[in-house]
Amino acid sequence: MVADALVALADPTRRRVFELVAEHPSPVGRLAEQLPVSRPAVSQHLKVLRQAGLVHEDRVGTRHVYRLDSAGLGILRAYFDSFWERSLAAFKEAVEQTDPPDPPTAQEAT
Amino acid sequence: MTTGTDTTTVRRSVIVEVPVERAFAFFTEDIGKWWDPNHHLLTEPLAEMIFEPVVGGSIIDRGVNGAESRWATVLAYDPPTHVAFSWSINLQWQVESDLAKTSEVHVTFTPQGESSTLVELEHRHLDRHGPGWESMRDAVGSPNGWNLEPFARAVLSSA
Numbered sequence: 001m002v003a004d005a006l007v008a009l010a011d012p013t014r015r016r017v018f019e020l021v022a023e024h025p026s027p028v029g030r031l032a033e034q035l036p037v038s039r040p041a042v043s044q045h046l047k048v049l050r051q052a053g054l055v056h057e058d059r060v061g062t063r064h065v066y067r068l069d070s071a072g073l074g075i076l077r078a079y080f081d082s083f084w085e086r087s088l089a090a091f092k093e094a095v096e097q098t099d100p101p102d103p104p105t106a107q108e109a110t
Numbered sequence: 111m112t113t114g115t116d117t118t119t120v121r122r123s124v125i126v127e128v129p130v131e132r133a134f135a136f137f138t139e140d141i142g143k144w145w146d147p148n149h150h151l152l153t154e155p156l157a158e159m160i161f162e163p164v165v166g167g168s169i170i171d172r173g174v175n176g177a178e179s180r181w182a183t184v185l186a187y188d189p190p191t192h193v194a195f196s197w198s199i200n201l202q203w204q205v206e207s208d209l210a211k212t213s214e215v216h217v218t219f220t221p222q223g224e225s226s227t228l229v230e231l232e233h234r235h236l237d238r239h240g241p242g243w244e245s246m247r248d249a250v251g252s253p254n255g256w257n258l259e260p261f262a263r264a265v266l267s268s269a
Contacts, residue, residue, distance in 0.1 A: 083149075083250045083251055084120060084122040084231055085251065087144070087145065087146060088122050088123070088124040088229060088231060089124065090144045090145075091136070091137060091144040091229070092124050092229075093144075094136070094144040095126050095128050095132065095136040095140075096127050096128060098136065
């Protein structure tokens, strides 16, 4: 899930689509007006963002409005916001799994 | 409340079920065995990490083709209880050579009985990264606010 989100956001245009949705929940047409790409291209970017759990689609009357997906963003936020938290957890796991080094034997010592 | 300093410091802690000497040694000399291998500033894959165990030494990331990144200066080295190093990374995720513009990571190791150690990490003085420093705080640990750009830059620079 996090990997999907990171890959989705690695594309600059798709990231811009995401940022515009973050500023205002928007239908496809309004997003396309603000971007130098076609409406079908924006739809394709939204599809990737939706599959990555970053945005979701609401039906408002006859319109489809895209807004941020708070659940998906929560996962991404946890991934980044807790760099040290994750690092210390990785440290704990590694140090507890690793056997302490054997003291040098008489033969190895010089 | 000391929120004035708290906002520029990120704190995390963990208890590890090993003696303090083991915790300290593994944290420092074996940093490459636990550090997230995707978090480096090289343009090539990470091959190894070297922690020079002396004040004034560096933490060095070495790439598979021999490139080196000295992204931290060791500020304190007091085994087995305390180690500190600079976070010599600017807001563009490049190595910052001016220590006055770097934050500091302080790690203390406190025995909890014979076979358990409390590891407390403080990432201090994050405001030294200059205008926009909040993005670095958010990238390393704050639950307060966030924006996409530092995340995206970090991801792209580590790809």
